[in-house]
Amino acid sequence: MPKKIEDIVIPDRKRSIRDIPVPESRRKEARTKIQDTKRPEEESEPGLPPVRTPIPRHRRGSRKRIFWASIVAFLILVFAALSFFNGATLSYTPKSAALAFKEDVYTAHKSGTNGLFYSVVKLSRDKGMAAAAGGEQDVSRKASGVIIVYNDSAEAQRLVVNTRFESSAGKIYRIDKPITVPAKKTVSGSAQPGSVEATVYADQAGEAYNSAPTDFTVPGLKGTPRFESVYARSKTPIAAGFIGKEKVVKSEDLVVAKSSLQASLKEELYTEAEAEVPEDFVLFRSLSTFDFEDLPQTAGSGASVVLNMRGHFYGVMFKRSDLASFLAVKKLGIGPAEPVGITDYSPLNISFASAVPEDLLSSSDISFKITGAAQVVWLTDEVALKADLAGHNKSEVQGILNNYPTIAAANITVRPFWKSSLPDKPDKIKVVKLPAQ
Numbered sequence: 001m002p003k004k005i006e007d008i009v010i011p012d013r014k015r016s017i018r019d020i021p022v023p024e025s026r027r028k029e030a031r032t033k034i035q036d037t038k039r040p041e042e043e044s045e046p047g048l049p050p051v052r053t054p055i056p057r058h059r060r061g062s063r064k065r066i067f068w069a070s071i072v073a074f075l076i077l078v079f080a081a082l083s084f085f086n087g088a089t090l091s092y093t094p095k096s097a098a099l100a101f102k103e104d105v106y107t108a109h110k111s112g113t114n115g116l117f118y119s120v121v122k123l124s125r126d127k128g129m130a131a132a133a134g135g136e137q138d139v140s141r142k143a144s145g146v147i148i149v150y151n152d153s154a155e156a157q158r159l160v161v162n163t164r165f166e167s168s169a170g171k172i173y174r175i176d177k178p179i180t181v182p183a184k185k186t187v188s189g190s191a192q193p194g195s196v197e198a199t200v201y202a203d204q205a206g207e208a209y210n211s212a213p214t215d216f217t218v219p220g221l222k223g224t225p226r227f228e229s230v231y232a233r234s235k236t237p238i239a240a241g242f243i244g245k246e247k248v249v250k251s252e253d254l255v256v257a258k259s260s261l262q263a264s265l266k267e268e269l270y271t272e273a274e275a276e277v278p279e280d281f282v283l284f285r286s287l288s289t290f291d292f293e294d295l296p297q298t299a300g301s302g303a304s305v306v307l308n309m310r311g312h313f314y315g316v317m318f319k320r321s322d323l324a325s326f327l328a329v330k331k332l333g334i335g336p337a338e339p340v341g342i343t344d345y346s347p348l349n350i351s352f353a354s355a356v357p358e359d360l361l362s363s364s365d366i367s368f369k370i371t372g373a374a375q376v377v378w379l380t381d382e383v384a385l386k387a388d389l390a391g392h393n394k395s396e397v398q399g400i401l402n403n404y405p406t407i408a409a410a411n412i413t414v415r416p417f418w419k420s421s422l423p424d425k426p427d428k429i430k431v432v433k434l435p436a437q
Helices: 024-037 058-084 251-276 319-331 382-389 395-403
Strands: 041-043 051-052 087-093 096-109 118-130 135-151 158-159 165-169 170-177 179-181 186-187 190-192 194-205 215-217 230-234 243-248 282-299 303-321 338-340 349-352 365-378 405-415 431-435
Touching: 087 382, 096 170, 096 251, 118 251, 135 179, 135 282, 194 338, 215 243, 215 365, 230 251, 243 282, 243 303, 251 282, 251 303, 282 319, 282 349, 303 319, 319 338, 382 395
Parallel strands: 087 431
Antiparallel strands: 041 051, 087 405, 096 365, 118 303, 135 194, 135 230, 135 243, 158 179, 165 170, 165 215, 170 194, 186 190, 215 230, 282 303, 338 365, 349 365
């Protein structure tokens, strides 16, 4: 018998959360989260190649933005650093010319208004050397020492051989060479007496004339105004006065020892003179003289004695710029006001043109001859050059350099490279002098 629809009864079943459908939008969100938590590569099934999970597009875009932002930031830092270290460097080659000499003779003066001037440097040094004694002999020796003679008058004072000097103790000493004491001079607005060194010897032999440093008058000037203005003071003690027996060196040994002492003193004196010459002066050994005096011997160890000697050095020195200008004017015919220099004088052989002066200190001029070749270089006022270049465009540099005939060629570099003008401040511009061609 057929059932009526009313007779069909569907039994009640308890519903769970699994039976509630999930909206499509929630399903997509869930799938996205699952993909984000997956590793880039997963195996789909054993034996099959790994499945690559694609990186979401929004993440790829974020990484690109970070990369380009880093590049831009780096470039900004580079440009900022280059701008901070801005500056300019001008490298230039100075104008130069060759000088050649073949026994050319010139004259220099110690003072005056025109020509080439020179100065004389004087040094003294004592040295001793041990030598074997060959016997004894009776000795009667006068004490001696070095004094400085001063002249506080407006005229030079000449003192002849055997001029007497009286010590504060009343002892008489004499010089064995004539000397000329220069007149007083003005230094930095202050008057200073002229002075010269001299060696004095006791009037009599014996230890009674040995003396510590003391003051002296010149008895021969007594009764004249010069008695007060010309005086002397000890530079060394007055010593070695002796009467009695003393060890002596054999004559042949004495000659060898003295020759060795003189050679050693020459080297030591010239080395010391070179060290004391100011940087802007040049000293020539071939324009130097030496003289020596024997000093009393002293006791040595055992059977030896110490031979003593005093050496004196007198050297002619020129101001570098004066000598370079003088030679360039003579050989090249340039104007005396053009600033030039000679960087290396060693190739030039400079010596006295005639006999060596007996007393360089008292000589008023010297004649010298030159043989050899050297290079004269024009000097540029680099301070003025930097001031002229400051703030100008690179295209204007050549026009500015045209005002500096002392420059043969130049090259300019500006930092940072994109700038077309030099710094406004001169201290930001570096000037480099290249070797002359």
